[in-house]
Amino acid sequence: MRPTQPPTGERLVIVGNGMAGHRLVETLLARPERPAKITVIGAETAPAYNRILLSPLLAGEMERDALTLRNAEWYAEQGIELVLGERVETIDRAARRLTTDAGRRLGYDRLVLATGSNPARPPVPGLELPGVHVFRDLNDADALTRAAETGRNAVVIGGGLLGLEAAEGLRKRGQGQRGMQVSLLQRDDRLMNRQLDLTAARLLESELRSRGLDVRTGAQLECLEDGSDGRVCAVHLADGTRLPADCVVVAIGIVPNAELGRIAGLEVNRGVVVDEWLTTSDPAIHALGECCExxxxxxxxxxxxxxxxxxxxxxxxxxxxxxxxxxxxxxSATKLKVSGVSLYAFGPTEPEADHEVLSYRDPQQGDYRRLLLRNGRIEGAVFYGDTAAGPWYFEQALAGTDLSACRQALLLGAADAQALLDDAATDSPTSPVKEAA
Ligand SMILES: Cc1cc2nc3c(=O)[nH]c(=O)nc-3n(C[C@H](O)[C@H](O)[C@H](O)COP(=O)(O)OP(=O)(O)OC[C@H]3O[C@@H](n4cnc5c(N)ncnc54)[C@H](O)[C@@H]3O)c2cc1C
Structure with missing residues (x-):
């Protein structure tokens, strides 16, 4: 029998009031057996917000308030202690006590690390200069908004999801002001190389170029140049190109923020190592989200x-x-949050020898679809333009559905394909409908 009363005295402390830490709070509150005392400590001064929406915020498509998940009053009403603007610095595992940078000491029975990740930084000279930004939190979004409104030239390093959203956000924000010129540097030969095949990447590239973004693929970063005022003033590429830049955004990826786990002596590899119950090498400490591995x-x-x-x-x-x-x-499937560009992708980008490739392209409508199939089952897909059916294909891939019966309609969209699948199921000699008929 599951207990219906909260276990008395059990104190849970969650480090990190980001998306994972907050979601855990909401989920626990829905359960009668939740820990009796919950404390959340977050290094950011704002209560949990939807980090995903930083991109539309930067682009000027959303207001700041719309990002807040719950305010501090809500936490108080739920009886949850919320400590904001303090960073947990040490964990004394033997005493089950942690200390924050403000000197606060807090005991715990169970601890959850939800400390997220940090932006990765390439080992390039000049990266420490003022004017070089990352795009991770509200402060970054504010700083980039100011840069877009006052600067002339921005260079975004990284042509993945985050880099694209940062570049488009800066370009949109800069519009109507002095008209910021934004360059996007991608080391690979295509944008979003982990998600897109070459055709979809080229479609995306030409759409972004038509909006005024200076997209450079195959770009090798050499160094950042500091100006006479000590701020970044240009980005140099290995081929000798010099791109003027008063704002540089580094968006080449993320590194799990596992520092706290490391300091506490937990098993840490790239992230804090957890088992399938999200328990670390210390049974009283769990980790989840981007900080875990x-x-x-x-x-x-x-x-x-x-x-x-x-x-x-x-x-x-x-x-x-x-x-x-x-x-x-x-x-997982990927979507891009750049308004006016619809993109949905999952699975491998390149076909293997035994993959069948089905593709459809309508240049006039700007639609492109490509499916990778093995034995009639979808393993990967890229949709550009009309992406409405993307989730249906993803569901079929997850379920491992044999789609041979609807092959001729597979690229026409979910409704046609599903109708043929349904027909095939009805006609099957083992189908209950057939047997009843
Ligand atoms: C601009 C942007 C756009 C994104 N778009 C998408 C998208 O479209 N789709 C998608 O699925 N994902 C997207 N992501 C990724 C998504 O936001 C993350 O996967 C998610 O936020 C991870 O949640 P988390 O709680 O692990 O980390 P976070 O949300 O980063 O939360 C970690 C929190 O812990 C705090 N913290 C760290 N160390 C300490 C400490 N020692 N003491 C106290 N607090 C600490 C941090 O300050 C932070 O507030 C996007 C991310 C960004 C930045």
Whole structure:
């Protein structure tokens, strides 16, 4: 029998009031068996907000308030202690006590690390100069907004999801002011090389160029130049190109923020190592979100993190002796949040020898679809333009559905393909409909 009363006196402390930490709070509150006392400590001064929406915020498509997930009053009403603007610096595992940079000391029975990640920085001279930014939190979005409104030239380093959203955001923000010129540097031969095949990447590139973005693929960064005022003034590429820049954004990827776990002596590889119940090498300490590492994998999208939250909430609410399902990896799909560009992709970008490739392209409508199939089952897809059916294909891929029966309609969209699948199921000699007929 599951207990219905909160275990008395159990104190849970969550480090990090970001997307994972906050989602865990909401999930625990929905369960009667939740820990009796919950404290959340966040280094940022703002209560949890939707980090994903920093991109539309930068682009001027959303107001700041719309990002807030819950305000401090809500936490107080739920009886949750919320400490903001303090960074946890040390964990004394033997005493089960942590200390913040403000000197606050706090005991815990269970601790959750949800400290997210830090932007990766390439080892390039000049990266420490004023005028060089990252794009991770509200302060960064504010700084970039100011730069777009006052600067002339920006260079964004990194042609992945984040770099593209930062570049488009700066370009849109800069419009109508002095008209900021934005260059986007991508080391690979194509944008979003982890998600897109060459055709979709070229379509994206030409759309962004038509908007005025200076997209440079195959760009090798050499160094950043400081101006007479000590601020960054240009970016140099290995081919000798000099791009003037009063604002540089580094968006080449993320590194799990596992420092606290490392200091505490937990097992840390790239992230804080956890098992399938999100437990670290110390049974009283858990980790989830971008700071953790599970079976060698680290995270950068919220979808797997939401599934981690469910597992950890179970783990925190049920007795250790009760069997609960652990966290398992599953593929994720990617969407780009650049208004006017619809893009949906999952699975491998390049076909393997035994993949079948089905593709469809309508240059007039700007539509492109490409499916990678193995034995009639979808393993990867790229949709550019009309992406409405993308989630249906992703569902079929996750379910491992044999789509041979609807092959001729596969590229026409979900409704046609599903109709043929339904027909095939009805006609099948083993189908219940057939048997009843
Ligand atoms: C601009 C942008 C756009 C994105 N768009 C998408 C998208 O479209 N789709 C998608 O799936 N994902 C997107 N992501 C990624 C998504 O936001 C992250 O996967 C998610 O926020 C991870 O949640 P987290 O709680 O692990 O980390 P975070 O949300 O970063 O939260 C970690 C929190 O812990 C705090 N912290 C760190 N160390 C300490 C400490 N020692 N003491 C106290 N507090 C500490 C940090 O200040 C931070 O507030 C985007 C990210 C960015 C930056």
């Amino acid at each position: 599970h079976r060698g994998r680290t995270y950068g999208l919220v979808e797997p993190i939401w599934r981690q939250v469910e597992v950890l909430a179970d783990r925190l609410c049920r007795p250790a002796t009760e069997r609960i399902a652990g966290y398992v990896e599953a593929p």
